[in-house]
Amino acid sequence: MTSTDEKWLEKKISRRSMLKITGASAAGAAVLASGMGGVAKAFGFDILEDDATAQNKVKFYGKHQSGITTDTTTHVYFASLNVLVGSQSELQELFKTWTPLAVRLMNGEQLEEASPGVFTPPDDTGEAAGLDASNLTLTFGVGPSLFANKKFGLSAKRPSELNELPHFPKDQIADQFSGGDICIQACADDPQVAFHAVRNLVRAASGKVTLKWTQTGFTSTPKEKDKKATPRNLFAFKDGTVNPSPKSDIDMNEVVWVQPNESQSWMASGTYLVVRKIQMHLETWDRTSLKAQEDTFGRHRDSGAPIGKKNEFDEVDLDSKDATGNPHISADSHMALARKVKDRILRRGFSYASGLIDETGAYDAGLLFISFQKNPQQFINIQNALGRADKLNEYITHRGSGVFACFPGVQKGSYIGEKLFSAF
Numbered sequence: 388m389t390s391t392d393e394k395w396l397e398k399k400i401s402r403r404s405m406l407k408i409t410g411a412s413a414a415g416a417a418v419l420a421s422g423m424g425g426v427a428k429a430f431g432f433d434i435l436e437d438d439a440t441a442q443n444k445v446k447f448y449g450k451h452q453s454g455i456t457t458d459t460t461t462h463v464y465f466a467s468l469n470v471l472v473g474s475q476s477e478l479q480e481l482f483k484t485w486t487p488l489a490v491r492l493m494n495g496e497q498l499e500e501a502s503p504g505v506f507t508p509p510d511d512t513g514e515a516a517g518l519d520a521s522n523l524t525l526t527f528g529v530g531p532s533l534f535a536n537k538k539f540g541l542s543a544k545r546p547s548e549l550n551e552l553p554h555f556p557k558d559q560i561a562d563q564f565s566g567g568d569i570c571i572q573a574c575a576d577d578p579q580v581a582f583h584a585v586r587n588l589v590r591a592a593s594g595k596v597t598l599k600w601t602q603t604g605f606t607s608t609p610k611e612k613d614k615k616a617t618p619r620n621l622f623a624f625k626d627g628t629v630n631p632s633p634k635s636d637i638d639m640n641e642v643v644w645v646q647p648n649e650s651q652s653w654m655a656s657g658t659y660l661v662v663r664k665i666q667m668h669l670e671t672w673d674r675t676s677l678k679a680q681e682d683t684f685g686r687h688r689d690s691g692a693p694i695g696k697k698n699e700f701d702e703v704d705l706d707s708k709d710a711t712g713n714p715h716i717s718a719d720s721h722m723a724l725a726r727k728v729k730d731r732i733l734r735r736g737f738s739y740a741s742g743l744i745d746e747t748g749a750y751d752a753g754l755l756f757i758s759f760q761k762n763p764q765q766f767i768n769i770q771n772a773l774g775r776a777d778k779l780n781e782y783i784t785h786r787g788s789g790v791f792a793c794f795p796g797v798q799k800g801s802y803i804g805e806k807l808f809s810a811f
């Protein structure tokens with residue numbers, strides 16, 4: 388084949404066709420691809436690059452997945468999916484299909500030819516056209532149910548620490564906001580970009596996955612003296628003051644990243660994501676005195692300082708007493724209880740406001756709590772310490788739950804989750 392022929396073929400067998408082929412039959416695509424030399428490379432999962440020239444772009448390739456220690460964004464679209472395919476190889480193929488799409492989405496590119504055919508649906512659903520990458524991050528994880536499903540033959544690869552979360556006191560977890568075989572956390576500084584990413588990934592896997600539950604979320608980072616300040620939750624308190632630093636490798640290796648030999652080998656440099664959909668009873672909160680609000684957390688609302696102190700980052704002294712000899716911070720405040728255990732987690736939550744609860748007319752609003760830790764037990768220990776005692780319980784209800792093993796990052800030439808399928 389001459390190079391002109393090859394160029395023509397590349398143009399003719401466009402990326403959209405290739406995506407359709409891989410969608411229809413991975414084996415067929417492999418055969419076709421192997422006979423096409425340059426075309427196979429051009430459309431294969433291993434050739435796509437992070438676009439260094441893209442605006443507001445986070446890198447796809449790296450030691451760790453994005454969306455965990457990368458800068459927080461203003462929006463999230465969190466999706467939990469169930470898998471419909473019937474074998475491990477089809478599951479593997481699914482992640483191969485998603486890999487080049489994820490690179491393109493994080494580059495802020497359309498999944499579409501410049502002049503698509505008019506007699507087929509467009510490849511890209513189109514709503515992100517004209518928007519840049521908006522710091523989109525995509526984080527993929529797999530839940531315990533995937534390993535329990537015999538048809539995937541992955542039971543021996545299940546990390547022993549990956550189990551459905553236990554029932555905690557006062558939990559009111561609904562199946563409609565819980566579990567899932569796969570999670571995709573799409574974070575972006577534009578809600579439409581985050582939604583578009585999940586919508587197009589799910590669409591490219593049509594017939595192979597089904598959405599189980601989804602949740603949007605938002606957060607805003609105020610600036611104080613030109614520096615990023617701690618965001619406030621819907622109870623107006625600074626949320627995230629005491630958190631390990633994503634910029635510190637020491638902190639992240641201790642708290643978040645699975646180290647070699649700490650779990651199944653395929654999890655090295657990965658992490659576990661815990662998600663909880665926590666309704667916050669805004670109406671009750673708004674009828675509560677400022678003093679009782681501050682006692683609930685053990686911190687002052689405006690400054691974020693520990694009660695009795697002036698500044699947000701002042702040292703917490705749980706034994707300090709006021710003029711009458713009473714402790715400044717009550718023992719059953721959220722902060723005091725959360726500090727009782729030595730476990731640490733990286734909290735990266737978002738607020739949500741999703742209309743009203745039908746039965747009560749109350750706001751369906753709260754915290755999409757997301758934490759990353761090298762072992763879900765870290766979360767479990769803290770949640771158990773909060774237990775029934777937490778003053779905050781009066782104002783919140785846990786409604787949704789999930790735990791997912793997030794793969795390590797993807798190296799160029801590889802694909803999402805490759806280590807799960809290759810490690811034995």
Ligand SMILES: C=CC1=C(C)c2cc3[nH]c(cc4nc(cc5[nH]c(cc1n2)c(C)c5CCC(=O)O)C(CCC(=O)O)=C4C)c(C)c3C=C
Nearest residue numbers: 620624625626627628629665684722725726754769770783
């Ligand atoms: C099991 C883990 C946690 C859940 C669930 C949780 C829910 C939850 N938290 C807030 C608001 C605040 N949390 C704060 C501190 C804090 N929370 C946790 C853990 C969980 N929170 C930890 C580990 C900590 C840090 C404790 C410490 O070492 O000091 C605070 C104080 C400010 C801060 O440090 O971020 C607030 C405010 C809400 C509203 C909520 C459920 C809706």
Ligand SMILES: [Fe+2]
Nearest residue numbers: 626721722725
């Ligand atoms: Fe908290």
